[in-house]
Amino acid sequence: MDAWWQCEVPYPFVPQEVLDATDSVRASLPNRWCDPRLSADLFEEVIDEFLLCDDMGLNVIAVEHHAGINSLLGANPLLVGILARQTRKVRILSLGTLVSLRQEPVRIAEEYATADVISRGRLEIGFVKSGGSEMASNNANPVNNVERYWEAIDLIRKALTHQDGPFSWQGKHFTHRHVNIWPRPWQQPHPRLWSATGDPDTAAEVGRRGMVQVLVLRGPEGTQRAYQAHRQARAAAGLPKVTTDNFAYAALVYVGETEEEGINVGSKLLWFLNTSLKSAPQYSKFMPGTAPPHIAAQAYRSKPKSDAAPNLANAEKGVAPANQNAAKLMSITPEQAMAQGILFAGNPDSVYRQIMEFYDKVGGFGHLAMIGRSGFMTHAESEQGIRLFAKEVLPRLREIAPIPAE
Numbered sequence: 001m002d003a004w005w006q007c008e009v010p011y012p013f014v015p016q017e018v019l020d021a022t023d024s025v026r027a028s029l030p031n032r033w034c035d036p037r038l039s040a041d042l043f044e045e046v047i048d049e050f051l052l053c054d055d056m057g058l059n060v061i062a063v064e065h066h067a068g069i070n071s072l073l074g075a076n077p078l079l080v081g082i083l084a085r086q087t088r089k090v091r092i093l094s095l096g097t098l099v100s101l102r103q104e105p106v107r108i109a110e111e112y113a114t115a116d117v118i119s120r121g122r123l124e125i126g127f128v129k130s131g132g133s134e135m136a137s138n139n140a141n142p143v144n145n146v147e148r149y150w151e152a153i154d155l156i157r158k159a160l161t162h163q164d165g166p167f168s169w170q171g172k173h174f175t176h177r178h179v180n181i182w183p184r185p186w187q188q189p190h191p192r193l194w195s196a197t198g199d200p201d202t203a204a205e206v207g208r209r210g211m212v213q214v215l216v217l218r219g220p221e222g223t224q225r226a227y228q229a230h231r232q233a234r235a236a237a238g239l240p241k242v243t244t245d246n247f248a249y250a251a252l253v254y255v256g257e258t259e260e261e262g263i264n265v266g267s268k269l270l271w272f273l274n275t276s277l278k279s280a281p282q283y284s285k286f287m288p289g290t291a292p293p294h295i296a297a298q299a300y301r302s303k304p305k306s307d308a309a310p311n312l313a314n315a316e317k318g319v320a321p322a323n324q325n326a327a328k329l330m331s332i333t334p335e336q337a338m339a340q341g342i343l344f345a346g347n348p349d350s351v352y353r354q355i356m357e358f359y360d361k362v363g364g365f366g367h368l369a370m371i372g373r374s375g376f377m378t379h380a381e382s383e384q385g386i387r388l389f390a391k392e393v394l395p396r397l398r399e400i401a402p403i404p405a406e
Contacts, residue, residue, distance in 0.1 A: 001366055001397040004093055004248075005053045005386060006061035007046045008071035008372040012271060013038055019069075026068035027133035039072055045379040047082065049372075052178035052383055054087040056390035061093045061369060067137040072271075077111040077118070084119035092119060095126030095196060095214070095369075099152040100145050101138040103131070106179050108152070109159035113185040116180055121186035126194035126214070132320075148173045150205065153193070155179075160190040166353050194248070198226050204233035207242075208308040214248035214369055216274075219340045223249060227363060243402035249358070252343040252374070255388040259346045265385070266345025267334040273342075273377025274331055348392030 014033045022029045041320075050060050062079040065071035073079055076097045083092045094115070097108050129149050135142045151171050158167070159181050166180040184189060194212040197203055206213045207211040208229035215223045227247050234242065252269040255264030337343035341358040344351050357366060371391070374384040 001368060001400040002059055002091075003368045003370060003389070003394055003397055004059040004061045004091075005050075005370050005372045005389075006063060006095075006248070006250075007049060007371075007382070008063050008065060008272075009042055009046050009073050010041065010271070010374055011072055012375050013043065013067045014069055020075050024068070024133060026070055027136055027149065029069060032133070034069075040070065045382075046373070047079075047086070048381050049379070049386060050083055051086060052386050053390075054090050056386060056394075058386065058390045058394060059091045060087065061095050061126075063095055064098055066098075066134050068133065068321055070352055072244065077115070080111075080115045080123070081118065084115045084123065087119070087122070087130065091122045091124055093124040093194065093369075095194060096128050098130040098134060098138070100149040101130055101134060102152075105152040105174055106159050106176055109156045110181045112156070112191065113160060113181055113183055116185040116187055116191050118173045119182050119186070121191075122192045123185075123187070124194060124212075125156075125191050126196060127211075128196045135285045144173065146202065153195075153209075154224065157190060157193070160185050160267075174308060178240040196250075198222060200225060200229040203227070203229040206230055207233040207246075208237050208239065210234075210239070210246075212246055212367065214250055214367070214370075216250040217252075217282040217342050218249075219342060223341075223365075224362045227365075233390055240378070241404055243366065243404055244364040245366035245402040247362075247365040248369055249362070249365050250369035250371060251341065252337065252345070253351065253356075253370040253372055253389065254385045255348055255351050255393060256345075256385070257347065257388070262313065262336060262351065263338075265377065265381050266343060267380075268377045269345075269371060269374045270332065270334060270337060272371060273337075348388060351389070352393050352396055355393075359400075365401055368397065 004200040011033070011034055014029070018033060053060050060083060061072060062073065062076055062083060064073050064076035066074050076094055080094045082093060094112070097111070099105060099108060102108060112123065112125050127149065129145060137351055151173050155171065155174055155176070157171055159179050162179070162185060166178045169179060171174040192212060194214055195206045196214045196216055197206060198218050203213060212389050213226065213230050217225055218226070230246070231241070252266065252272060254262055254266030254269060256265055332342070334343060335347070338345060338354065341361070344354040346354070355368060372385055
């Protein structure tokens with residue numbers, strides 16, 4: 001099993017009374033509350049943490065979000081380029097440029113090919129559908145978002161692999177008369193492709209396309225359901241069975257010297273859920289096209305009570321859009337998060353045991369994507385967690401070889 005470390009570079013230094021007064025910390029919070037000096041400090045710390053991962057042999061992930069305190073990484077290619085040049089050993093997963101929000105998939109292919117060359121073949125390309133507040137922030141139309149997502153991936157894949165001079169693309173959503181990217185990628189035919197998706201329909205499409213599927217904070221039931229849809233779609237299409245290397249799971253992860261330290265510091269990661277997922281309904285729930293047609297009516301009728309306990313049974317099913325799944329995870333306690341396989345925290349032996357228990361519940365996976373820093377976790381705490389995981393947990397995970405998916 002491979003492990004990948006990530007930090008979305010969140011900005012937690014906004015007064016709580018300001019957060020309480022705004023309708024969305026991922027769309028409409030005025031950027032006057034963002035101090036560029038603090039932002040520079042955060043970027044310096046997190047990039048140093050990525051470089052520590054390189055020293056420790058722990059792969060890294062670069063993400064992208066827009067217009068909110070949950071992440072200062074609004075331009076994924078910038079961080080990917082820095083990591084491609086500054087790291088030397090580990091693989092770099094871009095998870096990733098929001099392709100359905102960008103009007104130029106060919107430019108995205110150029111960015112990825114350049115980063116792959118700079119890293120000398122260490123890039124992995126991950127695609128995210130996005131939605132909700134990021135549709136509004138990028139002036140994108142949510143209608144046909146999924147169609148644009150798959151067509152953009154097809155165009156990017158062809159741009160990365162075509163080596164015989166210019167070709168034209170006349171698609172439903174994208175038109176390019178002259179595609180001929182330079183440089184071509186280092187890896188042939190192209191870097192490995194990933195997709196972050198949890199609903200069964202898109203999980204099936206990921207399976208048909210042979211991409212690595214990553215589930216984010218979906219718990220065992222939703223994760224198992226998505227993996228099964230992936231396998232069934234391949235079988236129905238007459239495609240070969242895949243191994244567990246085609247599956248990944250993303251969770252909050254922290255390793256401490258002791259069980260108490262691991263849980264206490266790891267609980268700081270829940271800021272990721274409790275604060276950064278607050279998104280106003282007008283940016284997500286009621287935007288046309290954000291929910292699949294067969295569940296859209298249910299999404300419009302439902303309204304979770306702010307003072308109610310999170311519905312963990314439904315939150316982990318993974319059948320609702322990601323924004324609804326996120327809403328049900330806000331205010332979750334560390335104990336609930338650990339019970340649901342959303343947080344793996346404790347001492348090295350405990351964290352390894354929690355990961356393997358989840359692994360067994362979902363039928364195995366080949367990649368652990370670790371959300372390793374968030375909220376008010378300090379640079380020192382983050383670096384300690386990286387070192388302990390890399391020294392005490394990662395070697396045991398690497399002993400787990402890919403197994404055929406049933």
